[in-house]
Amino acid sequence: MSDEQPAFWFGFEVAWAKLAVARVCVFGLLALDALDQIRHAPRYGAGGFNVAQLPGLDALGPGRVAYGACELMNAYIFVLAAFGAARRGALGLAAALYAWLYFGSQLDSYQHHYLVALVLVIACCVPWQRPAQATPATPVRAWAVRLWLVQLAVMYLWAAISKLNPTWLHGTALDGQIHGPLRSLIDATIGLRATAWLVVLTELVLAATVWWRRAWPIVAPIGLGFHLAIVFTGLEIGLFAWLMIAMYALVVPDRVWVWLLARLEPVRARLAGIALGTAARLGAIAAAVVLGIVLAALCRFEDALGLAIVLGLVVAGAALARRRTWLCIAHVAAIATWLAVDRASTIAVDYYKFWGGDARRLGERADAEHAYRRLIAIAPDDAAAHFQLGRVLLVQGDASGLDELHVAEQLEPDRARSLVLEARWLAGHGDRAAALAKARAAVAAEPGDREAQAVLARLAR
Amino acid sequence: MIDPLGHVVALARSWRGRFILVFVAIQLALPLTYYVGRRDPHDERFAWRMFSPMRMARCTPRFTLDGKPLALTSEFHEAWIEIAERGRFHVIEAMAARVCARHPGSAVVVTLDCTYLDRPPAQYGGYDMCQVPRL
Numbered sequence: 001m002s003d004e005q006p007a008f009w010f011g012f013e014v015a016w017a018k019l020a021v022a023r024v025c026v027f028g029l030l031a032l033d034a035l036d037q038i039r040h041a042p043r044y045g046a047g048g049f050n051v052a053q054l055p056g057l058d059a060l061g062p063g064r065v066a067y068g069a070c071e072l073m074n075a076y077i078f079v080l081a082a083f084g085a086a087r088r089g090a091l092g093l094a095a096a097l098y099a100w101l102y103f104g105s106q107l108d109s110y111q112h113h114y115l116v117a118l119v120l121v122i123a124c125c126v127p128w129q130r131p132a133q134a135t136p137a138t139p140v141r142a143w144a145v146r147l148w149l150v151q152l153a154v155m156y157l158w159a160a161i162s163k164l165n166p167t168w169l170h171g172t173a174l175d176g177q178i179h180g181p182l183r184s185l186i187d188a189t190i191g192l193r194a195t196a197w198l199v200v201l202t203e204l205v206l207a208a209t210v211w212w213r214r215a216w217p218i219v220a221p222i223g224l225g226f227h228l229a230i231v232f233t234g235l236e237i238g239l240f241a242w243l244m245i246a247m248y249a250l251v252v253p254d255r256v257w258v259w260l261l262a263r264l265e266p267v268r269a270r271l272a273g274i275a276l277g278t279a280a281r282l283g284a285i286a287a288a289v290v291l292g293i294v295l296a297a298l299c300r301f302e303d304a305l306g307l308a309i310v311l312g313l314v315v316a317g318a319a320l321a322r323r324r325t326w327l328c329i330a331h332v333a334a335i336a337t338w339l340a341v342d343r344a345s346t347i348a349v350d351y352y353k354f355w356g357g358d359a360r361r362l363g364e365r366a367d368a369e370h371a372y373r374r375l376i377a378i379a380p381d382d383a384a385a386h387f388q389l390g391r392v393l394l395v396q397g398d399a400s401g402l403d404e405l406h407v408a409e410q411l412e413p414d415r416a417r418s419l420v421l422e423a424r425w426l427a428g429h430g431d432r433a434a435a436l437a438k439a440r441a442a443v444a445a446e447p448g449d450r451e452a453q454a455v456l457a458r459l460a461r
Numbered sequence: 462m463i464d465p466l467g468h469v470v471a472l473a474r475s476w477r478g479r480f481i482l483v484f485v486a487i488q489l490a491l492p493l494t495y496y497v498g499r500r501d502p503h504d505e506r507f508a509w510r511m512f513s514p515m516r517m518a519r520c521t522p523r524f525t526l527d528g529k530p531l532a533l534t535s536e537f538h539e540a541w542i543e544i545a546e547r548g549r550f551h552v553i554e555a556m557a558a559r560v561c562a563r564h565p566g567s568a569v570v571v572t573l574d575c576t577y578l579d580r581p582p583a584q585y586g587g588y589d590m591c592q593v594p595r596l
Contacts, residue, residue, distance in 0.1 A: 006468050009481055046538040051555045053506065058555070106552060107540050111511060118488070125477070147481055151488060158492040158509035167514040167579035176517050176578060235512070358538055 012146040015254035017136035017261040019145075022249035023128050024082050029246045030116065031078035031334075033239045034071045035341040038301060038348075041068035042355035042371075043107055047362045053103040061104035064355065069303045070097045072338065076311060079334035081128065085327045088124055095120035112240035115155065119247075122148045136261035137254075145250055149211035152247065156207035163200045171196045180234030202226050210251060220252045276325060285319045288312070288328035295335045300348035300378045308335050349379050356388055368392045383411035387418050394425050401425075416446035423455050435459055501596075503548035503575070520548035520575040524560065527567045536560065548575050550585075550596045557590035567591070 044050075045063030052058045062070065077094040080086035086094075095117075102108050102117045125144035134140070167173050171192030178186070178195075186195050206223055209215035227248070230241040249257070276284060289312035296308030315331040318324060342348050356371035372389035379385060386408035393401030402425070408418040419442035427435035436459045442452035472478030495508035503518055510516070522545045524531040533542050537556060544552045553573060560569045573585040573596065585596045 004471065005475060005478060006471050008468070009472070009478070040540075043538050043540040046540075047536070049537055049541060049556070049559055051541075051552050106506075106544060106549070109544070111509065114507065122484075125480075143477060143481070147484060150485060154485070154488045155509050159511050161492075162508065162510040162513050165514070165579065168512075172578060173512060173514045173517065177512050237511075361534055362538070363535070 009143040009146055010141070012143055013139040013141050014145055014250070015136060015258050016130060016134045016138045016140050017257035018250065018252075018254050019126065019128060019140060019142065020084070020130070020136075020261060021257045022247075023084060025246040025249040026119075026123075026243075027078040027082040027086075029239065029243055031075040031082065031337055032341060033116075033243070034075040034078060035301075035338065035347065036239070036345075037071050038068050039346075039350035039354065040107070041065075041071070041351060042358050044105060046358045050104075051106045053106055053108075057104055060100075062101055065303070067101060068301070068351070069307060070101055072301055072304060072307055074098055074101075075338065075341075076307070076334040079337050080327070080330045081123075083326070083330035083333060084129060085324070085330035087129075091120070091124045091128075095124055110238050110240065112238060112243050115151075115240075116243070118151060119148055122151065136258045136265060146211065148247075149250060153207045153211050156203045156210065160200050160203035160207060163196070163203070168196055169193070169200070174199075177235060178233045180232050182229055182232040183234070199226075216251055216253045220248060223251060224248050281319075281323070281325055284325055285316050285328055288319075288332050289316050291332050292335045295332070295339045299335070299339045299342050301338060301342055302351070302374075304335075304338055311335075349375065349382070352378070353382075353385070356385075356392075360388065360392055365392055365396055369396070381411060383408045383415070383418075386411065387421070390418065391421060394421070414445055416442040416449040416452040419445060420449070420452050420455050423459065427459060432459065501548075501550035504550065514577065514579040516547075517578045518548055518575050520546050520573050522546065522553055522556075523572045523574070524557070525568075525570045526560065526564060528570075531560065531569075536563075545573075548573060548585075553586075554590070554594060554596060558594060561591035561594075571596070 041064050043064075044061065044067040050058050050061040052061050074094050074097055077086055077090050081091060081094075098113075098120050099117050102113050122144050126142055126148070127140055131138060131140060163169070163173075174192045174196050178192075186192060190198070202222060206219065206226070209219045210223065212219075224245060227241045227244040230237070231245075292308050292312045292315075293305070296304045299305070299308075311331065315327055319327050352371050352375035356368050356375060359365070359367035359371055369389065369392050372385055372392060375382060375385040376389060386404045390401040390404030390408060393399075393404065402422060405418040405422045408415075409422075412418070419438050423435045423438035423442060426432075426438060436456075439452065439456040439459050442449065443456050446452060469482065472482050492508040492510075495505060495510065503515060503520070505513060505515055522533070522542075524533060533545070533556070536559070541552060541556065545556060553571060557569050557571050561567070568589040569591050570588060571586040571590050574582065575585070576582045590596075
């Protein structure tokens, strides 16, 4: 028996270019996924109820604020990692936060989040930083990359095993789940049954080969095609298929990435050659901190500004102590990512909308009022927000709710709900004539609304 | 020639190797628990059962409090109700325990009716879960 460590793991090498590309693809996508999850933060801790993924952790699950802040923090670290500016400690923190968010509550049903929780632990052991004097083709020993690929193989294996039953193999399970453009293509060509068999076969082939370097030229197109096809199925699996595609950066043959990065090498060399004097370096650090704060102030995610201030100070300290100016660029890019995703999506609006709705249904009126006021602050033309705030205020006996209903009536003149609510409130406060007028206006605005008709009928008696 | 035992022994000599061993062993074994030891067929967590027929199970959890129907929406976030509608026993049991704790001395009867793609419909519970807390 040899004293040597098994070469299968510890002799495994990939080109530096592959690690660089995988870093950008995987962590970039994880950053987007983390920010996308913020909209679901209000469900965490709602009503004081939680069931953790692991026994004994129910009371330790994340709440709304912690969930939102941790996803923001993780998105930040993932962008740093994509830039190669996150060291093992930062990735370890992201892995720990991610594991807490995922294992802390069964509210997260996405299988790819379980996969991410696992691969983040592995990712802490991958040498993501560029070795000194490395070229794109420089081989880097990376046993953790081998483990990552073995993890994918295990996942494919069990996924295939789970499909070895008549319901899947006859195509019945696929029939109920697959939609979108791919469904039309399947129906018009090989049919569901053949597709079901093809899926099992593909998963078995990937399980047997995804970790095997010599098979990569064949496995990469198969795996990429498989997951790209899943994107077009219309399955509600979040970014699972996209994440798998990003992970295939580790499976695409090294020479592809070496060729690509060799084209970019002159740009990298030029950037690396920029030497800043002490004054310029201090100026760059200060500018990064200030710019980060400004960008965060424009961001509508809760706690973004506070987090940006703290992170700015940490980054400034690290950049000063270790002369890591690159970290400052990554810091600004990370917070710019928060802002870009916020402004290009409805995540912040959804967050407050869901929070308000959850709190209202669970009878937490103060929280509901706060959430709807915040929603109106960022989306003043959202009729539903004004209607819901009016509703919450009127339930609390606050007549200023009528003002919100009036705004909602103006924003959605063809909806009856605000007029109906106002009619009810007026009738309840003895102003029957005004209530009747509002009920008539409600029916006129939305003639098909049964509630409006019922209120009008009742008041007109 | 591959020597699996020698490979494992060699791995066990370093912390990295032990980490790999534990990681791979857990990942190979954990999904097996779905098939051999899990009492809840609806709970497919950690088993990599993507797009399985069980994912299409539809369940209707009905809670009564001292014989009267209980509106779950006023007690629990709708996301938990959705998980209960997938039939996950752990969650339904925790929901029942919560209602029992809020209403000491009351009877909380939970009935779970499920329909499946690959098996006949089934009913679970139907008894006071304050007395018998497991489905």
